[in-house]
Amino acid sequence: MNISSSNPSSYKYEDYRETADWLLSHTEQRPKIAIICGSGLCGLADLLDNKTVFPYKGIPHFPNRTGHVSQLVFGELQGKQCVCMQGHFNKGYDIATVTYPVRVFFLLGVETLIITNAVGGLNPNFKVGDIMLIKDHINMPGYAGQNPLCGHNDERFGVRFPCMSDAYDKDLSSLAKEAAEEQGCSSFIQQGVYCMLAGPTFETIAECRALQKLGADAVGMSTVPEVVVARHCGLRVFGLSLITNKVVTDYNSQEKTNHDEVLETTHMRTQDLQRLISNLLAKM
Numbered sequence: 001m002n003i004s005s006s007n008p009s010s011y012k013y014e015d016y017r018e019t020a021d022w023l024l025s026h027t028e029q030r031p032k033i034a035i036i037c038g039s040g041l042c043g044l045a046d047l048l049d050n051k052t053v054f055p056y057k058g059i060p061h062f063p064n065r066t067g068h069v070s071q072l073v074f075g076e077l078q079g080k081q082c083v084c085m086q087g088h089f090n091k092g093y094d095i096a097t098v099t100y101p102v103r104v105f106f107l108l109g110v111e112t113l114i115i116t117n118a119v120g121g122l123n124p125n126f127k128v129g130d131i132m133l134i135k136d137h138i139n140m141p142g143y144a145g146q147n148p149l150c151g152h153n154d155e156r157f158g159v160r161f162p163c164m165s166d167a168y169d170k171d172l173s174s175l176a177k178e179a180a181e182e183q184g185c186s187s188f189i190q191q192g193v194y195c196m197l198a199g200p201t202f203e204t205i206a207e208c209r210a211l212q213k214l215g216a217d218a219v220g221m222s223t224v225p226e227v228v229v230a231r232h233c234g235l236r237v238f239g240l241s242l243i244t245n246k247v248v249t250d251y252n253s254q255e256k257t258n259h260d261e262v263l264e265t266t267h268m269r270t271q272d273l274q275r276l277i278s279n280l281l282a283k284m
């Protein structure tokens, strides 16, 4: 489903329910943890044991995407039952489509959402390849009316005005820090504020300078809608951002942010990120 064929009110409670019930009737797994991996970080799903794989196109009501791996993978990591999204919905999909899987996870009985993304580093102390534990976010599209909870509120998912000051779970963040120390990667672990912009353009120099003044440490184009919907229905959230590039803030710089650099850094850090999530799960 793309932006022209769907709108935020196009899904009903019954759609999410039917999707969840269909999945529950096709697997005996009852995951408590859902993992949404950003572009290039989907390899984690391959590490699951006892996998059951559901291509999106075969799941009732589940949004589909073309041209990439697009499947839900149920299985075990570190003995914990998980469901991984291999292929997330980002640019070109409306906000209800992007967040559809999160409500399905809730109805499956998931209690914790782990989400990763690629970001540009705004904090001058961050280096390319650093991993930032997300401590808070700035929902910039929300400032412009693009919040996934706009419109009718279905109390079966959550309250009309959910709190967001506790969006990112502090205990999970502490566990992740411990896991990072134990696997010897504390030298590139950071903590900070993630700011979402709609994209798909990268930021101007003036925009980056403005975001730094606002208190953002990293900028990306995803994650916040899923986190808002997850918190609305009471899931605990843990988020990780990979600093794939440093944003340009100097008018004399010749640097240009580009997608190839993003993919290159993602490739370089994939193993560390996967180990970190796996080691975190072992501690949960």
Ligand code: HPA
Residues within 6 Å of the ligand: 118, 119, 120, 121, 202, 203, 219, 220, 221, 244, 245, 246, 247, 257, 262
């Ligand atoms: N800006 C926005 N999104 C991104 C960036 C960036 O610099 N790098 C990776 N995702």
